[in-house]
Amino acid sequence: MPTSVADLVLRAAAVHTMAGAAPATALAVRDGRVLRAGTDADVRELIGPGTQVLDLGGRAVLPGINDAHLHGAWLGALWPDTLFADDGAPGPGPEKPLRTAAERRAAILRAGEILAALGITSYTEPGLGPGEDNGHIGAFGMSVVEQYRELAAEGLLRARVTALWLYGELDGPSTFDNFRAGLATVDGPGPDPRRLNFRGVKIFADGIPPMRSAYTHHCYADGSHAHLLVGGADDPEREENFTRMVRTAHEAGLQVGVHATGDRAIELMLDAVERARGERDVDLGHYVIHGDLVNAAQLKRMARLGVGLSAQAGIAVRTAGVVDAALGAGSSDAAWPLQEALDAGIPLCLTSDAPVLPPDWRKEIAAADQWMGPAEDVRQRMETLLRCYTVHPAQQDGAASWKGTLAPGMAADLCVLSADPFAVTPAELPEVEVDLTVLDGQIVFERRPGMIA
Numbered sequence: 001m002p003t004s005v006a007d008l009v010l011r012a013a014a015v016h017t018m019a020g021a022a023p024a025t026a027l028a029v030r031d032g033r034v035l036r037a038g039t040d041a042d043v044r045e046l047i048g049p050g051t052q053v054l055d056l057g058g059r060a061v062l063p064g065i066n067d068a069h070l071h072g073a074w075l076g077a078l079w080p081d082t083l084f085a086d087d088g089a090p091g092p093g094p095e096k097p098l099r100t101a102a103e104r105r106a107a108i109l110r111a112g113e114i115l116a117a118l119g120i121t122s123y124t125e126p127g128l129g130p131g132e133d134n135g136h137i138g139a140f141g142m143s144v145v146e147q148y149r150e151l152a153a154e155g156l157l158r159a160r161v162t163a164l165w166l167y168g169e170l171d172g173p174s175t176f177d178n179f180r181a182g183l184a185t186v187d188g189p190g191p192d193p194r195r196l197n198f199r200g201v202k203i204f205a206d207g208i209p210p211m212r213s214a215y216t217h218h219c220y221a222d223g224s225h226a227h228l229l230v231g232g233a234d235d236p237e238r239e240e241n242f243t244r245m246v247r248t249a250h251e252a253g254l255q256v257g258v259h260a261t262g263d264r265a266i267e268l269m270l271d272a273v274e275r276a277r278g279e280r281d282v283d284l285g286h287y288v289i290h291g292d293l294v295n296a297a298q299l300k301r302m303a304r305l306g307v308g309l310s311a312q313a314g315i316a317v318r319t320a321g322v323v324d325a326a327l328g329a330g331s332s333d334a335a336w337p338l339q340e341a342l343d344a345g346i347p348l349c350l351t352s353d354a355p356v357l358p359p360d361w362r363k364e365i366a367a368a369d370q371w372m373g374p375a376e377d378v379r380q381r382m383e384t385l386l387r388c389y390t391v392h393p394a395q396q397d398g399a400a401s402w403k404g405t406l407a408p409g410m411a412a413d414l415c416v417l418s419a420d421p422f423a424v425t426p427a428e429l430p431e432v433e434v435d436l437t438v439l440d441g442q443i444v445f446e447r448r449p450g451m452i453a
Contacts, residue, residue: 005048006030007441008412011040013056014420018063018383018390019405027061029412032441037406054452059435060420062386063406064121064413065361066393069289069310069351072115072125072161073098073147074139076107078355079114084318098138105147107139112158116445118360119415119434121159122393122403124351126257126289127166127202129182131174140170145198152196158444160195160413162397164202164257168229171204171259175231176241179203183252194411199398200255200284203245204229205265209292209335210322214262216293221328226262239268246272246286247279255285255398257310261292270301277305285398287349292316292323292335299337299344308396309341310349313368314357339372342384347392350385361389362430369426379422382429386421412441416452 006028015024017037028035028043036043047053081094098104115123125148132140151157167182168174179201189197205228207213212220219225230245232238246269249256258269266288273286287308288294294302294309302309313336320332341348350368352359365385375381394404403411416436421429436452437445446452 004030004035004046006035006043006046006051008438009043009047009051009053010056010061010414010416011043011053012058013416014058014060014422015406016060016062016386016422017406018387019407019410021407027406027414029438029441032412034406034408034410034412036408054436056416056452058420059452060417060422061406062119062415062417062421063390063404064411064415064437064439065119065389066122066349066397066404067115067120067351067354067359067361067389068124068349068393068396069126069312070115070123070354070359071127071139072111072123073104073107073144074137075114075355075359076109076111077103077137077139079110082354082358083356084314097136098144101143101147104138104144105151108144108147108151109156109158112156115359116158116437116439117434117447119417119437119445120359120361121413121415121437121439121444122397123159123161124393124397125161125163127170128163129166131166131168131178131182132170135170137170140166148196149190152190152192157195158439160403160439161197163196163198164200164255165198166202168204171207173229173231174204174245176244179245180248183248183254186252186254194399194402197397200257201249202289203242203256203258205242205258205260205269206262208261208290209326209331210319212326214293215260215265215268216262216327217264217267220326228265228268242268243272243275247276250276250284250286251280253282253284255287257287257289259289261290263293263295263298266291266294266298270298270305270307273305273307274301285396287396290315294337294341295334296337296340299341299346302341303344303346308347308349308392310351310396311336311338311341312351312353312357312364313338313371314364315353316371317367336371338368347395348388349393349396350388360430362432365389365429366426378425382422382426385426412438414438
């Protein structure tokens with residue numbers, strides 16, 4: 001018997017490691033890591049008396065899904081409500097504020113249940129910190145941070161969580177002085193950064209095009225013009241303060257995620273990153289959040305500077321009409337250039353921004369496919385979009401060396417689907433069920449207990 005006997009073996013499956021390996025039908029797991037991927041015969045010798053063996057009956061295995069922009073505590077508070085109706089326009093969300101530590105803890109736990117049922121094993125909380133301590137929603141302040149830390153210490157988080165610090169208001173203003181003061185209080189990543197990792201900071205540069213608050217180089221259809229959310233007396237001072245924020249965080253070794261939807265905000269962010277890297281040339285994985293109006297020249301700069309993009313195809317599909325109304329007819333045609341970002345070599349992450357949208361990655365992949373238009377190679381399109389929910393988010397998390405694929409030695413985070421995603425079109429993917437979710441080698445969700453023996 002080999003020295004490395006598996007704890008868990010999945011066999012009789014279509015195993016997609018997303019690691020460029022040969023097709024596999026079985027996967028062996030030991031101590032929370034992938035031990036081997038191969039044929040059923042390849043893993044047979046790894047089965048011992050204590051090995052849990054699951055025969056999947058032709059189901060498919062993927063790396064665990066990573067939603068790189070999802071407000072967990074807020075999702076847990078609102079679900080099943082979202083800010084968008086399933087097919088409607090954006091609007092104010094229902095008022096379900098989290099007022100106590102117990103309510104925040106319960107919301108995070110509920111989010112874990114929701115996400116595990118979707119095969120999601122990692123997500124990013126994009127903005128938690130003192131800037132929201134008095135926020136009326138109650139899902140983004142330091143009390144939420146403390147609840148995450150307590151749940152992580154108790155081993156109760158049902159997904160790996162990456163978080164960004166927030167030193168201003170969510171979707172609102174911030175100042176350089178508060179930002180700098182906040183950075184001075186940043187502590188270490190915690191006892192287990194593979195479960196809970198405060199990796200960087202979030203900056204709100206602007207708002208969104210439908211609200212005419214994206215920072216653009218041109219006026220809106222009604223003649224109005226937005227300004228940066230960063231404090232300052234005028235545009236030049238606000239721009240300088242924003243640049244100082246990015247450079248200060250970069251110097252501190254922190255990843256910067258910038259909410260930027262307008263082309264002027266994105267250009268300013270890239271200018272700041274270029275200056276920061278000129279002073280300290282290290283790739284910290286900075287990225288643009290949303291990036292609705294990013295243009296071709298900016299995509300090339302992003303690729304050169306190592307700046308990623310976290311986008312929401314579902315928002316593109318739902319808001320194209322209101323973007324045209326705000327910016328002028330046809331403006332949405334050039335917005336959300338997902339294929340162009342991929343062609344430029346940018347690690348594009350598709351995300352839900354839940355609870356803005358439901359956290360269903362299958363629907364987001366279908367929306368991305370719809371937005372990108374017909375594919376010459378449907379299988380290649382599916383693989384590309386699945387990488388936007390597995391491989392690329394692991395890169396954004398700075399964790400590509402240990403999660404995001406199912407190669408040997410990688411984290412045994414995976415989801416089991418009722419059918420092979422490569423046997424359906426992206427439009428059909430939402431009909432494929434998530435049957436099983438495994439985190440760190442442990443089963444955290446079964447759609448019907450006992451359905452897999």
